[in-house]
Amino acid sequence: MKSLNELNELKKKAQEYMNLREGKEIARVTVAMGTCGIAAGAREVLTAVMDEIKKRNLQQITVTQTSCPGRCSEEPIVIVEMDGQKVMYGKMDAEKARKMVVQHLVNKTICSEWVI
Amino acid sequence: MEFYRAHILICAGAGCISSNCLSVKSELEKQLKDQGLDKEIMVVKTGCIGTCDIGPVMIVYPEGVFYCNVQPEDVKEIVEEHILKGRPVKRLMYTVPTTKKVVEKVDEIDFLKGQTRIALRNCGVINPDRIEEYIARNGYAALGKVLTQMKPKEVIEEIKKSGLRGRGGGGFPTGLKWEFAAKSQSPQKYVVCNADEGDPGAFMDRSILEGDPHSIIEAMAIAGYAIGASQGYVYVRAEYPLAVERLGNAIEKAREFGFLGKNIFGSGFDFDLEIRVGAGAFVCGEETALMHSIEGRRGEPRPRPPFPAQKGLWGKPTLLNNVETYANIPPIILNGADWFTQYGTENSKGTKVFAVAGDINNTGLVEVPMGTTLREIIYDICGGIPEGKKFKAAQTGGPSGGCIPEEHLDIPIDYDSLKEIGSMMGSGGLIVMNEDNCMVDVARFFLEFTVDESCGKCTPCRVGTRRMLEILERITKGEGKEGDIELLERLAKNIKATALCGLGQTAPNPVLSTLRFFRDEYEAHIKDKICPAGICKNLLKFKINAEKCKGCGICAKICPVNAISKGEDGKYIIDNEKCIACGACAKKCPFDAIGKGA
Ligand SMILES: Cc1cc2nc3c(=O)[nH]c(=O)nc-3n(C[C@H](O)[C@H](O)[C@H](O)COP(=O)(O)O)c2cc1C
Ligand code: SF4
Ligand code: SF4
Ligand code: SF4
Ligand code: FES
Ligand code: FES
Numbered sequence: 094m095k096s097l098n099e100l101n102e103l104k105k106k107a108q109e110y111m112n113l114r115e116g117k118e119i120a121r122v123t124v125a126m127g128t129c130g131i132a133a134g135a136r137e138v139l140t141a142v143m144d145e146i147k148k149r150n151l152q153q154i155t156v157t158q159t160s161c162p163g164r165c166s167e168e169p170i171v172i173v174e175m176d177g178q179k180v181m182y183g184k185m186d187a188e189k190a191r192k193m194v195v196q197h198l199v200n201k202t203i204c205s206e207w208v209i
Numbered sequence: 210m211e212f213y214r215a216h217i218l219i220c221a222g223a224g225c226i227s228s229n230c231l232s233v234k235s236e237l238e239k240q241l242k243d244q245g246l247d248k249e250i251m252v253v254k255t256g257c258i259g260t261c262d263i264g265p266v267m268i269v270y271p272e273g274v275f276y277c278n279v280q281p282e283d284v285k286e287i288v289e290e291h292i293l294k295g296r297p298v299k300r301l302m303y304t305v306p307t308t309k310k311v312v313e314k315v316d317e318i319d320f321l322k323g324q325t326r327i328a329l330r331n332c333g334v335i336n337p338d339r340i341e342e343y344i345a346r347n348g349y350a351a352l353g354k355v356l357t358q359m360k361p362k363e364v365i366e367e368i369k370k371s372g373l374r375g376r377g378g379g380g381f382p383t384g385l386k387w388e389f390a391a392k393s394q395s396p397q398k399y400v401v402c403n404a405d406e407g408d409p410g411a412f413m414d415r416s417i418l419e420g421d422p423h424s425i426i427e428a429m430a431i432a433g434y435a436i437g438a439s440q441g442y443v444y445v446r447a448e449y450p451l452a453v454e455r456l457g458n459a460i461e462k463a464r465e466f467g468f469l470g471k472n473i474f475g476s477g478f479d480f481d482l483e484i485r486v487g488a489g490a491f492v493c494g495e496e497t498a499l500m501h502s503i504e505g506r507r508g509e510p511r512p513r514p515p516f517p518a519q520k521g522l523w524g525k526p527t528l529l530n531n532v533e534t535y536a537n538i539p540p541i542i543l544n545g546a547d548w549f550t551q552y553g554t555e556n557s558k559g560t561k562v563f564a565v566a567g568d569i570n571n572t573g574l575v576e577v578p579m580g581t582t583l584r585e586i587i588y589d590i591c592g593g594i595p596e597g598k599k600f601k602a603a604q605t606g607g608p609s610g611g612c613i614p615e616e617h618l619d620i621p622i623d624y625d626s627l628k629e630i631g632s633m634m635g636s637g638g639l640i641v642m643n644e645d646n647c648m649v650d651v652a653r654f655f656l657e658f659t660v661d662e663s664c665g666k667c668t669p670c671r672v673g674t675r676r677m678l679e680i681l682e683r684i685t686k687g688e689g690k691e692g693d694i695e696l697l698e699r700l701a702k703n704i705k706a707t708a709l710c711g712l713g714q715t716a717p718n719p720v721l722s723t724l725r726f727f728r729d730e731y732e733a734h735i736k737d738k739i740c741p742a743g744i745c746k747n748l749l750k751f752k753i754n755a756e757k758c759k760g761c762g763i764c765a766k767i768c769p770v771n772a773i774s775k776g777e778d779g780k781y782i783i784d785n786e787k788c789i790a791c792g793a794c795a796k797k798c799p800f801d802a803i804g805k806g807a
Binding site: 100107108111113116123125126139140146158160 | 211212213214215216218249251270271272273292293294295296334335341342344345346347349350353354357466467468473474475
């Protein structure tokens with residue numbers, strides 16, 4: 094260890110994944126993973142969301158899952174919470190999910206066409 | 210870096226390991242892999258979370274859902290329901306023993322919510338084998354600050370200002386101790402960490418070493434810089450193999466990252482650490498005995514002065530502190546003395562970790578600000594006494610301490626107030642006792658421990674404590690004599706005044722304090738030959754309540770010494786001359802007609 098700067102660099106990197114344990118988040122993506130959601134392809138959606146977040150190295154975004162929100166016809170459903178706003182997307186697939194990450198999480202514009 | 214959407218923390222402290230957490234962990238890893246989740250979910254092994262009696266415990270983040278008593282066969286359900294479908298498993302959540310309420314989140318559990326964690330800040334939060342996780346939580350930032358921005362004098366000043374006192378038992382002001390060691394002139398000095406932890410029941414030092422070993426390494430390096438030492442030793446008892454292993458790993462990692470070794474932070478300061486494993490005798494926790502043991506000699510105390518700060522290891526000035534004391538150092542340096550002094554009382558600053566055990570709903574590790582009352586710890590944090598029993602006393606300070614009766618439940622716990630009522634802080638063992646405990650027997654138990662552990666070097670301790678024990682044994686057997694109490698008090702006074710080391714000097718404390726608060730119990734044993742709590746076997750008298758007895762004869766058949774016979778009225782009676790107080794009859798009587806007591 095040569096300097097405080099070196100330590101701070103190390104710390105910043107290490108904190109990236111510790112944020113998850115400390116409840117630090119700027120956005121939360123919830124994928125509905127009830128039986129119907131999984132049947133409709135919710136897993137692929139979840140994997141795509143995670144992959145896109147990883148590729149873009151986005152920080153402090155929580156990806157979590159919930160059970161069936163009761164709108165089975167709209168599955169797979171993804172809920173995005175950011176800046177005090179809660180948006181529900183329906184009939185998602187992997188491709189839409191990737192686009193949603195870019196548009197909503199990065200560019201901070203809601204993908205209105207998929208909102209339910 | 211990989212992106213994980215959830216972290217599953219599994220406690221791998223010694224407590225949970227003994228309740229089989231490692232097979233839960235491997236089952237979890239297997240299930241996650243089978244479900245193809247192993248790239249999404251990270252399994253993190255942590256140190257003790259503090260709730261050892263309900264282990265194995267598990268926390269799932271980001272939600273913070275807390276699971277307890279998790280068995281390998283429960284893992285499938287957690288993975289399929291919670292991880293896959295987002296439905297946390299209620300069945301495995303913590304239920305409050307008194308209200309039967311199910312608590313979902315880790316930060317809603319009274320036992321954890323009621324705590325203020327400074328020394329335990331990282332325990333149960335980080336993986337002790339990953340230095341990155343320690344660094345993420347400000348690890349080694351205090352060392353960096355000290356080496357690049359502070360003079361040794363300023364470090365000592367800050368510690369002095371913080372009011373930190375030794376957590377190993379004595380409560381000596383830490384800053385002052387550092388100043389003495391810094392002022393001793395010598396080209397070679399040492400820093401030592403006392404992790405002997407001999408107080409039966411205490412395990413906070415072990416938990417810190419297992420759960421957050423880097424905090425001790427960092428603090429010792431800071432101490433080395435402050436007093437001018439380049440070598441340190443951690444003295445750990447051999448009964449703590451996991452602590453030795455994790456600390457050993459951590460030392461290696463710290464060397465690799467350059468937090469130990471030469472020219473740390475480019476400051477020109479060198480420091481390194483070694484572990485010394487002790488055989489685990491209680492007296493080896495005493496500082497002079499400990500240093501003898503590190504030198505490879507018999508772990509026997511020697512008179513002080515000279516104090517270690519003047520003449521310690523190999524005759525060189527040595528700074529010796531307890532594990533928990535060190536654990537407080539980095540946060541004090543980073544946040545400042547003023548931050549630290551907001552916790553605690555006038556003369557006892559900061560927090561103290563207690564290992565709570567005995568007749569209490571939640572046992573485990575509890576860190577609270579100094580000045581918290583015993584009532585708050587027992588009832589608010591630890592959930593009170595099980596089975597609606599009454600609190601009788603709490604023992605603090607282990608075999609060197611004393612008991613605190615109900616009338617003192619509301620005194621703020623700190624070094625001075627405990628001393629005032631004849632107990633002591635000690636290292637933080639806190640044993641809660643309900644109404645079923647006989648205080649004479651409790652005193653006998655602790656004295657038996659010190660008699661066993663006495664090194665035998667000086668007469669007052671070797672012979673004196675044995676005499677006291679003999680008297681106590683006599684009393685609990687119902688052979689106590691008029692004048693025994695006075696004899697105990699006289700012996701206690703002499704031993705305290707003349708024993709060579711702290712072990713002998715404090716050995717009479719449990720007797721003195723039980724005499725102070727429960728003298729009537731001693732008198733009942735001696736004069737009336739009864740044990741009011743119904744513990745001392747020789748003084749137990751089993752009696753059949755003639756009104757309740759239906760004459761079924763079951764008790765007479767069960768009695769191993771034929772002490773029960775049928776009376777003229779058809780009711781049964783016990784011949785107390787023959788009865789050996791085994792209690793079998795009382796357990797078997799279908800009508801609850803047999804009781805013990807006076
Ligand atoms: C019999 C006896 C046993 C002791 N055992 C321990 C121990 O296990 N751990 C400990 O830290 N201090 C123990 N001490 C206290 C040490 O001698 C010493 O005061 C302490 O480690 C200093 O560190 P501190 O100032 O940080 O508390 C013991 C003292 C006596 C007399
Ligand atoms: S007081 Fe007891 S333990 Fe201490 S030196 Fe004397 S005999 Fe040994
Ligand atoms: S077992 Fe109970 S009821 Fe039966 S004879 Fe004995 S004391 Fe009486
Ligand atoms: S306590 Fe044991 S020895 Fe005494 S009367 Fe009952 S069964 Fe017999
Ligand atoms: S060892 Fe797991 S909670 Fe203490
Ligand atoms: S013989 Fe050593 S104290 Fe009396």
